[in-house]
Amino acid sequence: MSSVPLTRNFCIIAHVDHGKTTLSDRLLEYTNTVSHRVLTAQHLDSMDLERERGITIKSHPVTMTYPAKDGQIYKLNLMDTPGHVDFSYEVSRSLAACEGALLLIDAAQGVEAQTVANAHLAFAQKLKVIPVINKIDLPSANLELCLKQLEDILTISSEEAILASGKSGIGIVDILEAVVSRVPAPRWTDYPQPRALVFDSLYDSYRGVIAYARVFSGSYKAGDMMMLMNTGQRAEIKEVGVFTPKMMKVDVLGAGDVGYFVSSIKTPSEIKTGDTITLANKAATDMLPGYKEVRPMVFCGLYPVETSDYEKLKAALGRLQLNDAAFVYSSESSLALGFGFRCGFLGLLHMEIIQERVRREHDVDIISTYPSVVYHIVTHGGAIAQIDNPVLLPDPGTILEIREPTIKASIHIPNDSMGDILALVMEKRGVVEHTDTLDAHRVMLTCMLPLNEILVDFNDRLKSITHGYGSMDYELSDYLVSDLVKMEILVNNDPVDAFASIVHRDKAEGKGRALCEKLAEIIPPQMFKVAIQAAIGGKIIARDNVKEMRKDVTSKCYGGDISRKRKLLDKQKEGKKKMKQFGKVSIPSDAFIKVLKTN
Amino acid sequence: MTHVETEQAKGEAAPRPGLYMHVPFCASTCDFCAFYQIKPTPGMIERYFDGVERELELIQPARTYGTVFWGGGTPGLLTAGQLRRLGGLVEKYLGGRRATEWTVELAPGSVTSERLEALREIGVTRVSLGVQSFQPRLLDALGRQHNRGQIDRAYERVRSAGFASVNLDLMFALPGQEEAEWLADIDTAVGLQPDHLSTYCLTFEEDTALWVKLSQGRVKLDPEREAQLYEATWARLAERGFAQYEVSNFARPGHACVHNLNTWHMHEWVGIGPSAASQHDGWRGQNVSDLEAWAAAVDRGERLTAEKTCLSPALLAEDALIFGLRMNAGVDLARWQAVSPAAPWGGVNALLDRMVADGLALREGTRVRLTDRGRLLADSIGAEVMAAFTAEEVVR
Ligand SMILES: Nc1nc2c(ncn2[C@@H]2O[C@H](COP(=O)(O)OP(=O)(O)O)[C@@H](O)[C@H]2O)c(=O)[nH]1
Ligand code: SF4
Numbered sequence: 001m002s003s004v005p006l007t008r009n010f011c012i013i014a015h016v017d018h019g020k021t022t023l024s025d026r027l028l029e030y031t032n033t034v035s036h037r038v039l040t041a042q043h044l045d046s047m048d049l050e051r052e053r054g055i056t057i058k059s060h061p062v063t064m065t066y067p068a069k070d071g072q073i074y075k076l077n078l079m080d081t082p083g084h085v086d087f088s089y090e091v092s093r094s095l096a097a098c099e100g101a102l103l104l105i106d107a108a109q110g111v112e113a114q115t116v117a118n119a120h121l122a123f124a125q126k127l128k129v130i131p132v133i134n135k136i137d138l139p140s141a142n143l144e145l146c147l148k149q150l151e152d153i154l155t156i157s158s159e160e161a162i163l164a165s166g167k168s169g170i171g172i173v174d175i176l177e178a179v180v181s182r183v184p185a186p187r188w189t190d191y192p193q194p195r196a197l198v199f200d201s202l203y204d205s206y207r208g209v210i211a212y213a214r215v216f217s218g219s220y221k222a223g224d225m226m227m228l229m230n231t232g233q234r235a236e237i238k239e240v241g242v243f244t245p246k247m248m249k250v251d252v253l254g255a256g257d258v259g260y261f262v263s264s265i266k267t268p269s270e271i272k273t274g275d276t277i278t279l280a281n282k283a284a285t286d287m288l289p290g291y292k293e294v295r296p297m298v299f300c301g302l303y304p305v306e307t308s309d310y311e312k313l314k315a316a317l318g319r320l321q322l323n324d325a326a327f328v329y330s331s332e333s334s335l336a337l338g339f340g341f342r343c344g345f346l347g348l349l350h351m352e353i354i355q356e357r358v359r360r361e362h363d364v365d366i367i368s369t370y371p372s373v374v375y376h377i378v379t380h381g382g383a384i385a386q387i388d389n390p391v392l393l394p395d396p397g398t399i400l401e402i403r404e405p406t407i408k409a410s411i412h413i414p415n416d417s418m419g420d421i422l423a424l425v426m427e428k429r430g431v432v433e434h435t436d437t438l439d440a441h442r443v444m445l446t447c448m449l450p451l452n453e454i455l456v457d458f459n460d461r462l463k464s465i466t467h468g469y470g471s472m473d474y475e476l477s478d479y480l481v482s483d484l485v486k487m488e489i490l491v492n493n494d495p496v497d498a499f500a501s502i503v504h505r506d507k508a509e510g511k512g513r514a515l516c517e518k519l520a521e522i523i524p525p526q527m528f529k530v531a532i533q534a535a536i537g538g539k540i541i542a543r544d545n546v547k548e549m550r551k552d553v554t555s556k557c558y559g560g561d562i563s564r565k566r567k568l569l570d571k572q573k574e575g576k577k578k579m580k581q582f583g584k585v586s587i588p589s590d591a592f593i594k595v596l597k598t599n
Numbered sequence: 600m601t602h603v604e605t606e607q608a609k610g611e612a613a614p615r616p617g618l619y620m621h622v623p624f625c626a627s628t629c630d631f632c633a634f635y636q637i638k639p640t641p642g643m644i645e646r647y648f649d650g651v652e653r654e655l656e657l658i659q660p661a662r663t664y665g666t667v668f669w670g671g672g673t674p675g676l677l678t679a680g681q682l683r684r685l686g687g688l689v690e691k692y693l694g695g696r697r698a699t700e701w702t703v704e705l706a707p708g709s710v711t712s713e714r715l716e717a718l719r720e721i722g723v724t725r726v727s728l729g730v731q732s733f734q735p736r737l738l739d740a741l742g743r744q745h746n747r748g749q750i751d752r753a754y755e756r757v758r759s760a761g762f763a764s765v766n767l768d769l770m771f772a773l774p775g776q777e778e779a780e781w782l783a784d785i786d787t788a789v790g791l792q793p794d795h796l797s798t799y800c801l802t803f804e805e806d807t808a809l810w811v812k813l814s815q816g817r818v819k820l821d822p823e824r825e826a827q828l829y830e831a832t833w834a835r836l837a838e839r840g841f842a843q844y845e846v847s848n849f850a851r852p853g854h855a856c857v858h859n860l861n862t863w864h865m866h867e868w869v870g871i872g873p874s875a876a877s878q879h880d881g882w883r884g885q886n887v888s889d890l891e892a893w894a895a896a897v898d899r900g901e902r903l904t905a906e907k908t909c910l911s912p913a914l915l916a917e918d919a920l921i922f923g924l925r926m927n928a929g930v931d932l933a934r935w936q937a938v939s940p941a942a943p944w945g946g947v948n949a950l951l952d953r954m955v956a957d958g959l960a961l962r963e964g965t966r967v968r969l970t971d972r973g974r975l976l977a978d979s980i981g982a983e984v985m986a987a988f989t990a991e992e993v994v995r
Contacts, residue, residue: 527957527959527976527979527980528954528957528959529957549976549979550822550823550826550975551823551825551826551829551975551976552822552975552977552978552979553829553846553925553974553975553976553977553978554802554978555800555801556799556802557846557863557922557925558859558862559617559619559859559862559868559876559877560619560621560870560875560876560885561876562876562878562883562918562922563883563884563885563906563908565921565922565981566918566921566985569982569985570982570985572978572979572982573982573986573989
């Protein structure tokens with residue numbers, strides 16, 4: 001029996017665009033938590049990047065008050081969850097803070113890859129899953145199919161489904177009632193000591209790190225000495241509060257509550273998502289389950305286009321990290337690109353988001369190097385080194401084997417693109433483990449793929465082959481031995497470290513040729529002869545030549561033209577300084593991005 | 600030495616300074632024109648003459664002028680009497696001698712026997728006719744005011760007036776011009792038997808009507824086509840006995856333009872008139888491009904110079920290379936190493952060697968010159984030379 005029978009903690013999980021944001025807004029509106037006007041304004045000016053990409057990175061919990069049909073007034077805590085596989089650990093922590101989940105399915109789209117992945121995450125957290133077929137107002141809604149998929153793919157009884165439309169406000173009361181009646185009251189409330197699960201945090205320049213947490217047992221108030229169980233770190237609680245959705249100070253946070261903690265902790269890395277907050281004077285002995293150190297999976301170098309922007313970039317990365325403990329960086333330098341930073345991300349999307357933020361919110365023009373995963377290098381001595389930068393790969397003679405991270409992916413596709421997708425998976429060195437029929441038109445492939453192979457263009461190609469209908473979700477799997485080599489690109493016989501990559505031996509030549517070709521195409525015509533080569537350990541495996549400049553001469557150049565001419569040449573010279581110099585070759589800074597994008 | 604080099608050597612030893620006079624009047628504006636020019640009124644012409652007189656007095660170089668060049672604008676807009684008067688102003692500064700070379704630019708439509716007679720009288724030796732094209736359609740497109748008949752008549756008159764040297768200015772890469780049409784123009788020009796030919800690739804200068812068309816996408820730039828036209832021009836003129844001595848200039852033996860060679864060798868010249876550029880007494884600059892402002896300034900006893908730059912030995916050496924390499928005979932490095940021993944010659948030599956290795960340049964003794972391919976890239980090479988001299992670029 002729960003000691004807090006009138007609280008429900010739940011979240012909404014869905015595939016991108018299935019209507020999570022719209023439905024959340026509708027629930028807040030219905031419970032008068034926020035007026036429609038405020039809601040729109042608020043959502044528009046915060047995190048436009050997330051909205052553009054249809055994902056949520058920061059969790060925005062909110063507490064609603066709902067007078068249910070049973071005559072009782074309930075406190076409903078709605079947890080928002082990040083919507084992308086890169087953030088699956090964060091998702092799992094948000095889910096762990098709940099007892100139930102609304103699983104949205106777009107009535108016109110049916111179950112998609114993320115729907116399945118999210119449902120499984122929710123099952124794993126032992127959440128009560130409430131299926132909601134959303135967007136039933138759409139003329140293309142196919143209820144019958146959705147209900148069947150629910151049973152066949154998710155093994156949820158179709159009886160349980162609620163039909164709704166966030167847009168038209170259909171089914172809102174049904175949903176709220178289901179949350180009250182089907183989601184269990186807060187669990188683990190009778191654990192003898194206080195425990196609260198950190199599911200996110202926010203950095204505030206005045207108040208330090210604000211931890212978002214779900215209290216399972218005990219109570220917390222300002223003045224208490226809290227303790228983080230993972231590190232043993234103690235800190236005085238300065239303030240506790242709830243989300244309305246604005247932060248609102250309260251006197252006490254008790255079992256079942258979702259709220260925030262302001263403490264004397266100023267360093268974001270000291271409060272980690274998944275950690276348990278207890279109180280120092282009656283410390284719990286067991287942490288709440290599921291804590292994990294998150295490790296960045298994808299690395300790349302980020303460099304300012306203008307060398308003078310180095311400090312600005314450093315400050316930008318520092319500020320971004322304050323609110324994103326999963327993002328790491330350290331300084332590095334490159335012969336080709338100068339001084340910059342090695343950055344680690346949870347995944348490709350995470351990488352893109354950070355890069356985009358640096359550009360947009362911090363207004364620094366950056367170049368990124370070829371992304372890399374973390375390889376495990378086993379040397380003859382038996383030591384295992386973790387390498388995230390191809391440039392740092394030790395001498396091949398000392399390497400016993402190289403292991404690369406793999407993923408287990410589930411790919412949902414229309415039947416008719418099966419052939420092309422299988423070819424794509426093969427090309428990416430993947431192995432299809434099994435195929436499952438989703439319905440008359442769709443199948444799900446479960447496959448193993450090297451993480452490295454899906455970094456750059458896998459998703460784009462999946463989308464283009466399936467005309468946008470394909471979707472993919474993945475989880476990390478094992479490190480496996482693979483025949484990998486370091487491929488270098490030489491411009492004018494100089495290795496360009498920014499283009500170095502670790503590739504599978506069988507693919508080196510093809511990749512090398514494609515890279516050389518692309519670079520030869522992108523580098524503007526040069527007056528000197530410039531060769532572009534791909535090499536493995538000094539052996540040239542592909543080559544191309546930059547186009548030779550044909551004509552660049554001003555016809556007339558007399559006395560009066562000399563000063564003018566000098567100015568033009570000076571401009572030309574300065575223009576070249578803005579490009580990256582390789583010996584005497586100028587490469588426009590966006591060449592790197594173009595190459596990365598097209599490869 | 601080949602005859603080209605002998606020709607060029609004429610300008611290489613420090614000669615008397617040149618005198619450039621800008622006559623800023625035109626009847627109308629050509630589409631490709633970026634020069635300072637205005638439609639004249641009688642009052643303006645008076646103002647101009649007074650100004651020229653004052654400015655010449657103001658300068659008084661230690662030496663007298665060796666060459667004279669009247670450009671524009673359109674010097675031919677002046678009447679015979681006005682030309683005589685202008686000549687009279689110049690004569691005082693020739694030290695009692697005849698100018699080695701005295702060029703006047705004339706538009707074919709302005710060539711009259713009276714004017715030519717006046718020019719011969721004052722000592723003009725060389726006439727440069729702004730033909731541009733023999734194709735009526737293209738002349739029209741350029742906004743030029745003359746026709747084929749006028750060109751022929753003008754040429755006839757200039758020749759019979761007995762000038763020592765006659766140049767024709769021609770333009771190529773005109774919008775809509777076929778290569779065959781251009782080669783026909785060259786042949787027509789050669790058929791007239793001039794002593795010198797200047798062939799200009801149409802360039803798009805900001806603030807010109809053509810630039811506007813280009814930026815609106817009505818005219819397309821095509822470097823490949825231009826390169827082909829350049830090459831075709833060089834080959835055709837060589838066949839016809841005109842030796843190229845600079846990117847755009849070709850002469851029969853003995854007829855290279857001394858005044859221009861003097862400029863490209865980074866010697867001194869004095870520019871008179873609004874917008875005229877000068878290089879003498881340790882600086883380089885340009886008169887203000889406004890007749891009234893220029894005239895008012897020289898009235899006050901002052902030259903209004905825009906973009907005045909001090910000429911250090913290193914800058915002169917740099918420019919001698921940048922502009923000298925545009926000439927077929929190239930540059931004598933020894934001379935400039937002597938002028939500016941402190942310049943970063945190591946980097947410059949490395950650049951030149953690399954150019955030689957890539958077939959852009961040739962070195963013979965202390966001389967360096969560009970190959971045909973190199974000459975087509977003279978601007979890029981200029982920028983590289985500039986970089987080598989400023990040594991900002993660190994070669995790994
Ligand atoms: N027709 C219809 N469209 C909806 C409904 N809910 C959301 N949408 C639309 O679906 C798109 C994605 O909605 P959003 O709430 O942003 O989805 P999210 O990515 O899951 O947060 C938007 O264009 C919405 O206007 C609905 O109930 N009916
Ligand atoms: S005649 Fe010469 S100066 Fe006059 S407008 Fe034409 S191009 Fe310009």
